[in-house]
Amino acid sequence: MGSKQAKIRLDWEAPVVAEAQVLVIGGGPAGIGAAVGAARAGARTVLVEQYGFLGGAATAAMVGPFMTSFSGTGEEQIIGGVFDELVRRMEAMGGAIHPAKVRAGSPEAGFYIFGHDHVTPFDSEALKIGAAEMAVESGVALYLHTRFIAPLLDGNRIRGAIVHNKSGLQALTAEVVVDCTGDADVAALAGVPVVKGRSRNGLMQPMTMFFRVGNVDDEAVEAYVREHPEEHNHLFRAIVLAHQDTFPAPREHIGIYRTPQRGTWRVNCSRLSGLDGTNARDLTQGEVEGRKQVWALVEFFRAHLPGFANATLLDTGAQVGVRETRHIVGDYTLTADDLATGRHFPDVIALGGFPVDIHPVTGKGGGIATALEMGLRTAPVYEIPYRSLVPKGIEQLLVAGRALSATHEAAGAVRVMPSCVAMGQAAGVAGAIATAEEIPVRETPVARLQQTLREQKAILSVK
């Protein structure tokens, strides 16, 4: 293919099929929070999602468990609201275990000690059902199988979006748009300044193809961990290092998490470095290589891991897991120092307690341990400000979830799913308030936003 690309100009019409007050694009953790939050705050809300189900990485990429929704000391729950309600709903279905009952070092926490206290194991199918029920019951109009194509712009103000689905091209108008695509697709196309990955070289966290294995002998795995307490934060390290020449992924240990079903574990172990999740060719490569790694990993597990002799590959994610792509440049950029010092923000809209978890952009090391080696520690409780969801340059647009305005390092902590639901909820509520008060969403009164969030059971401060 030559470097000069041919271009074709299109002139198509799209019928206006909905006039939303708050239009949420992307139905992952942030989008679920945003849509439910906006609808419950009284806004006519539309949620657009490209897949046939909600959940984002948690369903489409099979990522889990939900990382901690508790403070770093494990003493108190600091993420409530839509997230907690969703978990309780799934638990009532038999599809999750509430984080209050899950402790660090347990099989559900992948036997990790650091950063893994009070995680939430869940069944992705329960999430698909629970999230859709919550959205519909809250009055959200769902547009599934619908892909965002382009923003509707009026100068520097966004007024809705063009989407595509089986019905063809459609237009959705809105007072406020909340971009929850994870990749800041809406913001980037609208002209918001964005950055990718690390500030010094733009490298992004690697992708991972998650998979689930069944027919695992849980007792044998637990017995191995009891005999190898030194492997709590890097399970099966000795076995992987002993077979480095044949191990199918550039990793030094294996991340496995028991799901609510006995004998069934999620695996976070494949690694695809140097790819950009906003580039279709890179994504294609990630899908192809990711599944190849998975097949070889399952063969390795059967041959070498205690408890896995009869394990079967149940499924891979419908899409490769993309940890990081664009971050918007917002009115405030959250930094690692903010998280380390637990800086108080007058416009706090969510708390977090999960440490920085940066899978190395090159090499074989891993996550939280690597971040700690880089000196990236976090306070037991840190705050996320509203201004980090407000992009520069475009009016009536908010961005929630992993694409918020944060440095690579800070995003390495706040990208986890409970934080994304909480950010989304705040953005949705802000959109509803701004619409009702007929004010720019950038100027949403903070006190009113915080009060409504508290009424929706969000937690904005600790005792």
Ligand SMILES: Cc1cc2nc3c(=O)[nH]c(=O)nc-3n(C[C@H](O)[C@H](O)[C@H](O)COP(=O)(O)OP(=O)(O)OC[C@H]3O[C@@H](n4cnc5c(N)ncnc54)[C@H](O)[C@@H]3O)c2cc1C
């Ligand atoms: C490999 C991996 C492991 C991880 N491990 C964990 C973990 O164990 N625990 C944890 O809590 N977090 C984990 N994370 C982080 C977490 O999963 C994500 O950061 C989080 O899901 C981001 O939420 P989000 O709503 O911003 O984006 P996403 O979850 O990516 O959701 C975005 C949604 O938008 C939709 N969308 C995107 N573009 C369009 C479009 N153009 N039109 C329509 N819809 C669109 C997508 O289909 C998706 O549903 C992991 C992430 C990865 C990739």
